[in-house]
Amino acid sequence: MELNIFHMYPDLLNLYGDIGNVTCLKKRCEWRGIKINIVDFSLGNEADINGADILFMGGGSDRGQNIVYSHFLKYKNDVSNAIEDGSVFLAICGGYQLLGESYIDANGMKIPGLGVFDYTTESEVERLIGNIIIKNKLGLNPQTIVGFENHGGRTYHDYNALGSVVVGNGNNGKDELEGMIYKNCIGTYLHGPLLPKNPHLADHIILTALKRKYDIKILDVINDDLEYAAHEKVLELYSNGKV
Amino acid sequence: MTPSILFGKITKFALNIVGMTGTALPGKVAMMINPDLLLILNSRCKRKVIITGTNGKTTTNNLINHILNSEYEDILSNLMGANMPQGVASAFLNNTKKVYDWGIFEVDEGSFPDVVKYIEPDYVVITNFFRDQLDRFGEIENTSNIVYEAIKPLNTTLILNADDPMVSNFKDLGKKNVYYGVEQTKFSSKTQRVVESRFCPICSNNLEYEYFNYGQLGRYKCNSCDFKNPDYNYRVSEIEYHDDSYHFKVDNSKGQTNDVIFRYDGIYNAYNCCAAIAFSIEAGLDMEQVVERIDNFDYKLGRMENFEFQDKIVKIVLVKNPIGLSEVIKSISNDKRKKSLLFILNDNPADGTDVSWIWDANVEAINDIDNLTSIHCSGTRANDIALRIKYSESSKNNMEINDNMEESIENVLREDVEIIYILPTYTAVFLTRDYIMGHLNHTNARIPRIKELIKSKIGT
Numbered sequence: 001m002e003l004n005i006f007h008m009y010p011d012l013l014n015l016y017g018d019i020g021n022v023t024c025l026k027k028r029c030e031w032r033g034i035k036i037n038i039v040d041f042s043l044g045n046e047a048d049i050n051g052a053d054i055l056f057m058g059g060g061s062d063r064g065q066n067i068v069y070s071h072f073l074k075y076k077n078d079v080s081n082a083i084e085d086g087s088v089f090l091a092i093c094g095g096y097q098l099l100g101e102s103y104i105d106a107n108g109m110k111i112p113g114l115g116v117f118d119y120t121t122e123s124e125v126e127r128l129i130g131n132i133i134i135k136n137k138l139g140l141n142p143q144t145i146v147g148f149e150n151h152g153g154r155t156y157h158d159y160n161a162l163g164s165v166v167v168g169n170g171n172n173g174k175d176e177l178e179g180m181i182y183k184n185c186i187g188t189y190l191h192g193p194l195l196p197k198n199p200h201l202a203d204h205i206i207l208t209a210l211k212r213k214y215d216i217k218i219l220d221v222i223n224d225d226l227e228y229a230a231h232e233k234v235l236e237l238y239s240n241g242k243v
Numbered sequence: 244m245t246p247s248i249l250f251g252k253i254t255k256f257a258l259n260i261v262g263m264t265g266t267a268l269p270g271k272v273a274m275m276i277n278p279d280l281l282l283i284l285n286s287r288c289k290r291k292v293i294i295t296g297t298n299g300k301t302t303t304n305n306l307i308n309h310i311l312n313s314e315y316e317d318i319l320s321n322l323m324g325a326n327m328p329q330g331v332a333s334a335f336l337n338n339t340k341k342v343y344d345w346g347i348f349e350v351d352e353g354s355f356p357d358v359v360k361y362i363e364p365d366y367v368v369i370t371n372f373f374r375d376q377l378d379r380f381g382e383i384e385n386t387s388n389i390v391y392e393a394i395k396p397l398n399t400t401l402i403l404n405a406d407d408p409m410v411s412n413f414k415d416l417g418k419k420n421v422y423y424g425v426e427q428t429k430f431s432s433k434t435q436r437v438v439e440s441r442f443c444p445i446c447s448n449n450l451e452y453e454y455f456n457y458g459q460l461g462r463y464k465c466n467s468c469d470f471k472n473p474d475y476n477y478r479v480s481e482i483e484y485h486d487d488s489y490h491f492k493v494d495n496s497k498g499q500t501n502d503v504i505f506r507y508d509g510i511y512n513a514y515n516c517c518a519a520i521a522f523s524i525e526a527g528l529d530m531e532q533v534v535e536r537i538d539n540f541d542y543k544l545g546r547m548e549n550f551e552f553q554d555k556i557v558k559i560v561l562v563k564n565p566i567g568l569s570e571v572i573k574s575i576s577n578d579k580r581k582k583s584l585l586f587i588l589n590d591n592p593a594d595g596t597d598v599s600w601i602w603d604a605n606v607e608a609i610n611d612i613d614n615l616t617s618i619h620c621s622g623t624r625a626n627d628i629a630l631r632i633k634y635s636e637s638s639k640n641n642m643e644i645n646d647n648m649e650e651s652i653e654n655v656l657r658e659d660v661e662i663i664y665i666l667p668t669y670t671a672v673f674l675t676r677d678y679i680m681g682h683l684n685h686t687n688a689r690i691p692r693i694k695e696l697i698k699s700k701i702g703t
Contacts, residue, residue: 017599061384230624
């Protein structure tokens with residue numbers, strides 16, 4: 001068994017430890033004897049998106065994001081088709097915003113996104129920063145997902161949310177929802193990085209990709225004591241008794 | 244004595260009673276009463292230099308102080324590494340004189356505009372721009388822009404790191420520029436995992452690198468426009484490591500070359516030394532005097548301090564961002580002695596509340612460290628650093644996790660090794676140092692809880 005992870009624009013979208021998500025997926029597969037091929041997709045290193053089992057996209061600086069926007073536009077249909085076809089896509093922060101219709105910056109300038117989804121993100125001066133805890137809507141156990149958010153954008157959409165906010169701000173700081181889910185695509189503001197301290201979510205992503213490719217129903221159990229200890233520590237320090 | 248200075252001094256006295264050094268709080272109190280305190284300070288210093296940038300501020304500040312001390316008696320400086328406005332003000336409260344020959348201040352990038360509103364520097368030294376405390380500063384471009392804009396109205400000489408494209412770009416400000424840098428040496432590499440600035444600051448096209456010395460510092464040129472390293476005025480070359488010291492040559496644009504010895508690890512220190520040399524010569528000292536002072540420089544205050552504990556050496560090295568941590572791990576792998584490591588990862592405001600950065604560091608290089616007996620993980624986020632090490636696929640499985648810092652320090656000191664490396668984040672540095680000093684002085688070596696509490700509340 002093997003999985004192809006496309007790391008989208010790793011040289012441009014690489015803020016806040018997001019690369020840890022790729023490291024996490026890779027190791028958790030390798031520990032189970034699943035081969036992982038990582039393709040670094042970027043300017044000058046384009047590849048056929050059809051070949052991806054898991055697409056990962058992180059957050060970037062405004063400048064990095066602008067460069068990606070103009071380049072990635074060419075691949076809009078490919079990305080759209082891949083998502084419709086059930087490819088797994090994990091998009092964090094800037095990557096999440098970029099899949100939407102548009103991004104309206106602090107000066108009211110409208111920057112078109114890929115438009116794979118019809119949501120918009122509006123930038124505000126005050127950044128939403130801090131530890132965040134949500135309750136997931138994927139039916140995963142444990143229910144909590146922990147991370148760190150740091151974004152100026154507020155995203156508004158009618159898709160299913162990844163979770164409800166217990167502590168922190170989430171999509172827009174207003175509707176108490178965080179992230180989005182559409183088929184096997186997950187968009188979220190959670191850095192941290194997201195997956196290492198949430199091994200249940202990491203395994204959900206791996207299993208979804210394996211199901212689609214090999215009709216696998218269950219993953220080998222591996223020791224997650226350290227992963228959950230780090231998860232629990234965030235709850236202990238920051239949940240303020242809410243979970 | 245003005246009321247603000249008086250209240251600041253009272254705060255300092257009160258902190259001393261509860262056993263705290265109080266690097267920033269007295270200044271905070273004084274500035275609440277009189278925000279113009281820095282103006283008074285400005286008028287009392289004959290000449291001033293501000294050191295800013297992400298990494299190397301405290302070392303460069305300490306080096307410059309040590310060098311200038313050979314010539315000048317009255318120097319005002321925030322040597323403790325409290326580098327926000329209140330930290331600068333606190334330095335003044337610790338040492339109020341009518342006139343100083345020099346004011347030497349390290350100022351963090353985010354505070355730089357607030358400080359230069361009051362303090363008019365004759366020189367500004369810029370070390371580098373790396374990702375650091377993103378929860379406070381946002382992106383690296385923002386950080387450098389903040390400093391760039393604040394320098395615009397200043398009448399100052401810039402001492403610029405020519406090897407950092409984000410810094411050398413400051414030549415566009417049209418000030419008097421002095422460039423320093425480090426040539427390719429056997430410590431340089433062709434690749435670098437953590438590169439902050441892959442793009443030309445002028446035209447946004449790709450930068451092409453001939454080699455990297457440290458993070459994105461190295462020899463670069465833009466493929467599209469004529470942006471490249473400016474010619475060095477001060478240049479380090481031929482770096483060798485032997486007898487526990489770095490040996491290198493430094494030369495200036497007048498063609499003088501000198502041999503320098505620096506007794507501490509890390510290629511980044513070649514940059515810190517070169518920055519301090521460039522500044523000191525520009526400030527009027529002579530080369531022989533400067534080089535001699537560098538030879539007999541001693542680190543203070545936990546930045547890379549060495550202690551002899553029983554028959555072991557204990558080294559404390561502050562870590563706070565991906566590049567710094569990567570470089571420290573790399574330099575530890577040059578040390579072949581039998582050793583143990585202790586990471587202390589805190590997420591107090593002064594450390595940065597976001598610990599994501601550990602995933603951007605090349606922790607995988609732990610696998611290159613020989614003779615590593617054990618790894619200890621501590622601090623409020625002990626589990627996070629332990630998890631990072633787990634995913635680095637470290638073959639060194641002998642790991643102890645304990646979020647109680649005292650116990651962790653005790654345990655690592657008991658290891659049967661020649662050298663112990665302690666890598667704490669900011670708020671853990673002082674506590675670790677005090678604790679080990681307590682051991683050495685055979686005093687009661689408990690970490691006062693109130694101190695930890697206050698540090699976590701007020702930041703630096």
